[in-house]
Amino acid sequence: MGALEPILLTIITASTPLLLAAMGELITERSGVLNLGVEGMMIVGAVMGFSITAMTGNPYMGVIASMFAGMMMALLFGFLTLNLMTNQVATGLALTILGLGLSGMLGEGFIGQPGIKLPVLHIPGLSEIPFLGTVLLSQDILVYISLALVAAVYYFLFKTRAGLVVRAVGDNHSSAHALGYSVLKVRYLAVLFGGACSGLAGGYLSLVYTPQWVEGMTAGRGWIALALVVFASWRPLRLLVGAYLFGAVSVLQFHAQAAGIGLPSQFMSALPYLATIVVLVIISRNLVVTRANTPACLGRPFSPDR
Amino acid sequence: MSNQGVPSSEPAEKPVLVKAVSISKRFGEVLANDSVDLTIREGEIHALLGENGAGKSTLVKILYGALEQTAGDIVWRGQSVKIPNPAAARSLGVGMVFQHFSLFEALTVADNIALALPKDTDLSNLPERIVAVSQKYGLPLDPFSTVADLPVGVRQRIEIVRCLLQEPSLLIMDEPTSVLTPQEADELFKTLERLAAEGCAILYISHRLEEVKRICQRATIMRHGKVVNECDPRLETPATLARMMVGADVHAIKSNSEITTGNPLITLRNLCLPAENAFAVELKNIDLEVFAGEVVGIAGIAANGQSELFDAISGERRIEDVHAVNLLGVPVGKKKINHRRKLGAAFVPEERLGHGAVPGFRLSDNVMLTRFSTEPSLLLRGILKRGNAAEMEQRIKVNYDVRMTHDNPEARSLSGGNLQKFVVGRELDRKPRVMVINQPTWGVDAGAAALIRQALIDLARTGAAVLVISQDLDEIYEVSDRIAVISRGQLSAPEPAETMTRERIGMLMAGMGEKHDNNTDKGQKHAAGA
Numbered sequence: 048m049g050a051l052e053p054i055l056l057t058i059i060t061a062s063t064p065l066l067l068a069a070m071g072e073l074i075t076e077r078s079g080v081l082n083l084g085v086e087g088m089m090i091v092g093a094v095m096g097f098s099i100t101a102m103t104g105n106p107y108m109g110v111i112a113s114m115f116a117g118m119m120m121a122l123l124f125g126f127l128t129l130n131l132m133t134n135q136v137a138t139g140l141a142l143t144i145l146g147l148g149l150s151g152m153l154g155e156g157f158i159g160q161p162g163i164k165l166p167v168l169h170i171p172g173l174s175e176i177p178f179l180g181t182v183l184l185s186q187d188i189l190v191y192i193s194l195a196l197v198a199a200v201y202y203f204l205f206k207t208r209a210g211l212v213v214r215a216v217g218d219n220h221s222s223a224h225a226l227g228y229s230v231l232k233v234r235y236l237a238v239l240f241g242g243a244c245s246g247l248a249g250g251y252l253s254l255v256y257t258p259q260w261v262e263g264m265t266a267g268r269g270w271i272a273l274a275l276v277v278f279a280s281w282r283p284l285r286l287l288v289g290a291y292l293f294g295a296v297s298v299l300q301f302h303a304q305a306a307g308i309g310l311p312s313q314f315m316s317a318l319p320y321l322a323t324i325v326v327l328v329i330i331s332r333n334l335v336v337t338r339a340n341t342p343a344c345l346g347r348p349f350s351p352d353r
Numbered sequence: 354m355s356n357q358g359v360p361s362s363e364p365a366e367k368p369v370l371v372k373a374v375s376i377s378k379r380f381g382e383v384l385a386n387d388s389v390d391l392t393i394r395e396g397e398i399h400a401l402l403g404e405n406g407a408g409k410s411t412l413v414k415i416l417y418g419a420l421e422q423t424a425g426d427i428v429w430r431g432q433s434v435k436i437p438n439p440a441a442a443r444s445l446g447v448g449m450v451f452q453h454f455s456l457f458e459a460l461t462v463a464d465n466i467a468l469a470l471p472k473d474t475d476l477s478n479l480p481e482r483i484v485a486v487s488q489k490y491g492l493p494l495d496p497f498s499t500v501a502d503l504p505v506g507v508r509q510r511i512e513i514v515r516c517l518l519q520e521p522s523l524l525i526m527d528e529p530t531s532v533l534t535p536q537e538a539d540e541l542f543k544t545l546e547r548l549a550a551e552g553c554a555i556l557y558i559s560h561r562l563e564e565v566k567r568i569c570q571r572a573t574i575m576r577h578g579k580v581v582n583e584c585d586p587r588l589e590t591p592a593t594l595a596r597m598m599v600g601a602d603v604h605a606i607k608s609n610s611e612i613t614t615g616n617p618l619i620t621l622r623n624l625c626l627p628a629e630n631a632f633a634v635e636l637k638n639i640d641l642e643v644f645a646g647e648v649v650g651i652a653g654i655a656a657n658g659q660s661e662l663f664d665a666i667s668g669e670r671r672i673e674d675v676h677a678v679n680l681l682g683v684p685v686g687k688k689k690i691n692h693r694r695k696l697g698a699a700f701v702p703e704e705r706l707g708h709g710a711v712p713g714f715r716l717s718d719n720v721m722l723t724r725f726s727t728e729p730s731l732l733l734r735g736i737l738k739r740g741n742a743a744e745m746e747q748r749i750k751v752n753y754d755v756r757m758t759h760d761n762p763e764a765r766s767l768s769g770g771n772l773q774k775f776v777v778g779r780e781l782d783r784k785p786r787v788m789v790i791n792q793p794t795w796g797v798d799a800g801a802a803a804l805i806r807q808a809l810i811d812l813a814r815t816g817a818a819v820l821v822i823s824q825d826l827d828e829i830y831e832v833s834d835r836i837a838v839i840s841r842g843q844l845s846a847p848e849p850a851e852t853m854t855r856e857r858i859g860m861l862m863a864g865m866g867e868k869h870d871n872n873t874d875k876g877q878k879h880a881a882g883a
Contacts, residue, residue: 339459
């Protein structure tokens, strides 16, 4: 038990940013918008979270700032792709490049500064339960948010009318428009939600994962989040499985390497990617379900013909 | 052509429900509606007639709030109203069933219907309400099935039930029967008459003049964006209605009786194809021969295996038994579609947009796609010869009267009927020796349908084998020399059109021919077609 707990804690820490960012992108893509700028929104969220925390001394202000920063990036993306109808793929890539550059500039003065870690929220009574309480219920607010988000997104998408509208807009924007739904409004909200989640994921990195600011500290996690959304066939519960599987294998392979397992380190480093792809391909092998969950209008611009 | 002003034969004029007053709509250079007037009374089934591109769809989209008029007024129960969006139209009491359905394929029937209901609707008992309404009006529906798995006939029911749940006072139907069998259409007419009796007005767009004459009390006829006439269709004949629409006589199709039959060019032997999914149809032991020089029509109710049969013959789905499908004497069961085209076969699928043509491609590129394998002039060592494709596109446009607002547009910008003329024309232009066509004139106006049907007959008479799959019985009778009926994936033995009565087709559709005897002497039956 003693050795297991720290490993589980690091798995949660490694998985949470992926889960947050991917859950936001899932909603964005469900509405039919492909935002490849997750990495860019994350890194801006990371630098803003760190710098506002450093300035105010309050990591919760940092959390709010990271979310806000992600939303601002998403707003820019939304304006370009939804109003000006720019190509979503190109704009998303540009957003990532912009985010990486912008964060480097904003964070210049904060390099090497010690950060403030987001405190663990103890739940009186529950956090003392051996194992369950000490692992799952002794986390910071962002971990709780990320897990609550899975349930909330699932409930929203499949149990509420608003979620139905989001899926409808992503499936057939022309019909949604013909029925009188504002495709633009739905997509703006979805893009902003995606930005907020990506920003939070970035904030998690600079406030919990490694409480400091390092340029490029997202290290490709935005791209992994994007891939997870597709491999999870846009379903929130599968996304949870995918994010935690990826987090778990990347932590475990690290421990295995440290223990001196006789496999090439390159192979071990590739393991999280391989394992995640294999598992998600296997759970997505039902083509009918996959087709029914793939937003048919993903990446297609919409202009009403009036 | 003057406004006849025939007094309605109803005992008393019903109150006016909606009046469109000099509606105009401009799309760039094109005036799609030019000062259009339209009056619809409560409880009336009102036909809106016109050729493809006459402006009917534009007008109804304005009434439904999907388009905004450039000029003119809409008066609803005596009050001038603005209809800025479909939600406003629905809250007034306007429901619409679209020609190209506005359904969400990935969602269930219940979800699709929920999306069209007002925001404050209680959705908890929706499935029960769907079942109740669908039973009341004879439109059976399973609320929990996914739309992607449903055939077109059922999809239309979803649209209708979706409107009915909102208890509309005006129901707009854009070519509702174009996808239905006669029996399904009869059911629909009962539904419509029942609705009209309950006081709901129905604006009915159709190309089928017989049915307009049968169920409508008023008709407004449009041509080139203007209202050219108004009449009581019950006092007209289909020929006079067609003349008003086209502005000239529609020439009757003549089937040149000189059939010189040759070898069988399409031969299906014990063709079996497993169902692709739980909702698809399995093809069972299909036998068929189509000879050079003849047109064979396959009748059947929607989703009885027509598209599966088409896919098997065209090569969209391959067959394990290579000899099950034989085109022009070559067993092609496992061959790709281009291989079959090179043999001299041409295929026109049911879905013209997305299947028969790439919506975002220009027409010349769409020509390229089906013909580069058979026309050496289109491809030189892998390099596209665009100029030659454009020439073909021009030729198709002229020969098959494809109307377009500008030269070589994207396929999606053509109206349904014009695109169908293009897709059919593209294949006919090759002068194929085998032609397989599914629903040749779906949603096409009378003039264009006559053109397409005549072209199919003429093609057969030049020595080609033509197989027409259609749910339109009138069409089947017009073009076919022999008729077979498909029912639950089984095909009846073809019989000469002269001796095949509608009653017999109806019985075969209902499954009478399913236990077919394989030893029917096709050659003999065929000879009777001459």
